Amino acid sequence: MLKAAIIGASGYTGAELAGLIHAHPNLTLAGLYVSEGSLDAHKPFASLYPRWRGVIDAPVLPLDDDALSRIYADADLVLLATAHEVSHDLAPGFLAKGLPVFDLSGAFRVPGDDFYQRFYGFTHQFGDWLSKAAYGLAEWNQDAIKQAQLIAVPGCYPTASLTALKPLQTAGLMAAGRKPIISAVSGVTGAGRKASLATSFCEVSFKPYGVLNHRHQPEISHHLSNQVVFQPHLGNFNRGILATIYVELNDDVTDEQIASAYHSAYDGQKIVRITDQWPQINDVAGTPFCDLHWARDGNQLIVVSAIDNLLKGAASQAIQCINIHQGFSPLAGLVQE
Ligand SMILES: NC(=O)C1=CN([C@@H]2O[C@H](COP(=O)(O)OP(=O)(O)OC[C@H]3O[C@@H](n4cnc5c(N)ncnc54)[C@H](OP(=O)(O)O)[C@@H]3O)[C@@H](O)[C@H]2O)C=CC1
Numbered sequence: 304m305l306k307a308a309i310i311g312a313s314g315y316t317g318a319e320l321a322g323l324i325h326a327h328p329n330l331t332l333a334g335l336y337v338s339e340g341s342l343d344a345h346k347p348f349a350s351l352y353p354r355w356r357g358v359i360d361a362p363v364l365p366l367d368d369d370a371l372s373r374i375y376a377d378a379d380l381v382l383l384a385t386a387h388e389v390s391h392d393l394a395p396g397f398l399a400k401g402l403p404v405f406d407l408s409g410a411f412r413v414p415g416d417d418f419y420q421r422f423y424g425f426t427h428q429f430g431d432w433l434s435k436a437a438y439g440l441a442e443w444n445q446d447a448i449k450q451a452q453l454i455a456v457p458g459c460y461p462t463a464s465l466t467a468l469k470p471l472q473t474a475g476l477m478a479a480g481r482k483p484i485i486s487a488v489s490g491v492t493g494a495g496r497k498a499s500l501a502t503s504f505c506e507v508s509f510k511p512y513g514v515l516n517h518r519h520q521p522e523i524s525h526h527l528s529n530q531v532v533f534q535p536h537l538g539n540f541n542r543g544i545l546a547t548i549y550v551e552l553n554d555d556v557t558d559e560q561i562a563s564a565y566h567s568a569y570d571g572q573k574i575v576r577i578t579d580q581w582p583q584i585n586d587v588a589g590t591p592f593c594d595l596h597w598a599r600d601g602n603q604l605i606v607v608s609a610i611d612n613l614l615k616g617a618a619s620q621a622i623q624c625i626n627i628h629q630g631f632s633p634l635a636g637l638v639q640e
């Protein structure tokens with residue numbers, strides 16, 4: 304059993320990680336941590352998430368110097384389910400101790416000189432780690448994930464979008480110079496657990512946000528090697544992402560080429576399901592799956608992708624990355640094989 308410490312365990316993705324690690328055949332929990340000054344410090348995890356009552360009894364502990372010493376001494380790997388700046392500051396310390404780090408934030412996902420200043424509002428201090436990090440898109444980057452010490456787990460919208468677009472890009476089916484258009488809606492848990500007016504019950508209404516300036520546009524474009532238009536929406540539901548993606552195909556692309564692009568990418572990869580009906584959030588919420596379906600009319604292709612933002616968009620994809628990194632069965636702790 305490998306021992307995994309979770310930093311940010313009281314947040315939405317951290318809590319999902321705790322549940323997944325608890326149930327994983329090769330992993331055990333090596334501590335649940337929150338910030339040093341957290342109002343939740345020392346509370347039982349199950350008092351924050353009562354569905355785990357009687358199952359995960361550990362408290363969430365403050366990440367103070369003692370906690371860091373315990374993690375350095377006891378843990379085999381670290382999961383950061385923390386805000387971008389917090390992950391940016393914490394990851395190098397764990398890495399310097401030789402621990403593998405799986406970061407759910409955006410802090411190490413996109414190399415580039417001014418990217419973090421422009422899209423995240425801070426100057427990146429660890430260019431070396433940024434360039435060495437593997438992008439944890441599990442179905443696509445297995446070799447890099449195996450070898451890296453730092454794995455940057457992709458964002459939720461990028462996971463839904465790249466899973467739908469990379470087969471087309473890899474097969475050379477997208478019209479050159481045309482940007483795929485991604486219109487996606489996320490449940491409110493995408494914004495994290497901390498209270499805010501924008502995500503309070505009476506304020507939430509289906510609406511666009513981040514118009515033409517969301518940080519996931521450059522993340523998707525970079526990892527697709529093709530510019531995209533990306534438009535996120537806040538949906539009035541708890542969890543899940545549905546991305547409807549409009550792609551212009553090259554002339555003369557056949558139905559068989561499209562099907563072959565998807566099937567050669569995902570046949571045998573159980574987490575991505577090519578479905579015979581349009582994906583819907585109810586079918587993926589609470590699961591590690593990504594559902595894909597498409598239709599075309601001439602050169603116009605529409606592909607729809609659905610995931611759970613907290614699972615395939617964050618925590619279960621992190622577990623996929625651990626499984627790949629450690630040589631465990633790819634579906635361990637995720638799907639009964
Ligand atoms: N929600 C989602 O759908 C997705 C989120 N992500 C990314 O994953 C990360 C976590 O997201 P999410 O779970 O939604 O966030 P939450 O806001 O729900 O949780 C953040 C967690 O971090 C803890 N924390 C804050 N500051 C520190 C610190 N200095 N040291 C240790 N712990 C700290 C918080 O507890 P406390 O403040 O009490 O200390 C809390 O446990 C973010 O980077 C997010 O962008 C990625 C994909 C999807």
Ligand SMILES: CC(=O)N[C@@H](CCC(=O)OP(=O)(O)O)C(=O)O
Pocket residue numbers: 407408409457458459460489490491492493494495535537
């Ligand atoms: C609904 C909502 O607010 N969603 C978040 C996406 C969360 C996510 O994917 O996290 P990263 O920031 O780690 O990429 C947003 O748009 O900022």
